[in-house]
Amino acid sequence: MYIRLTALLNGESFITYIDTGVIYPQIKNNPSTIYSFLLITGYLKAVSTTLSFNGDFMCQVALPNQEIAVVYRKEILQKLERLIPQPTAIQVQEAIFTGDCKKLQKLIQTMLLQSVSFFDTAGENFYHGFMLGLCALVGGTFATSNRESGDGRYDIQLKPLSKGH
Incomplete structure (x- = not known):
């Protein structure tokens, strides 16, 4: 879904x-x-x-229009906020936008250690879904998953909604 x-x-x-x-x-x-x-x-x-x-x-x-898309985004983000506190979500966004890989790695590690068990993470699909969920937190972008491109197949791609970002 x-x-x-x-x-x-x-x-x-x-x-x-x-x-x-x-x-x-x-x-x-x-x-x-x-x-x-x-x-x-x-x-x-x-x-x-x-x-x-x-x-x-x-x-x-x-989706019928942009207004409904906003409703979907808010509903999805509200569900994610229950799992990921807003301050953490903001830190994740900042780390992604600034390209701070070390900070992002630390945040992801902390979230995983605090929220999941060994049995949750048995397959790659768990991590893929987790990362796709984190990418949904990044405003002004949309994420695509497991698509073919001119350079091969990527796991997750973030694209800005507006040109120049």
Whole structure:
């Protein structure tokens, strides 16, 4: 789900199943029904729609406008703030913007030692998601993950929203 939310914030779209008869309790059994609610309430827009085999739809969805993108960013950041205190988030942003690798390394090490166990960090995916979450804290940028570029495939890339930054 995080990858799809990041894609939306980066101006991308994705295809998802939309259940036109979805009811709130179904979210517990099928978390992907959240996209049906977001579409119905206007927090997503249908870019294209194809009738599914059972009468529901497969829709390519995207954010409807910049105002909704701000809501998504604030909601995601609020969730992250519960995990990462604001002073720490600010220090991470400063270390990234100034290129202070030593400070960033120390901050990440401290956060990991204080919050996770050996069992959480068994695979690379944990660290990748952790770093992608940290990158979401950096205002004025958007992060992309595991994409092909002219130089090969990168893990995470930060791009400024405005040229010249």
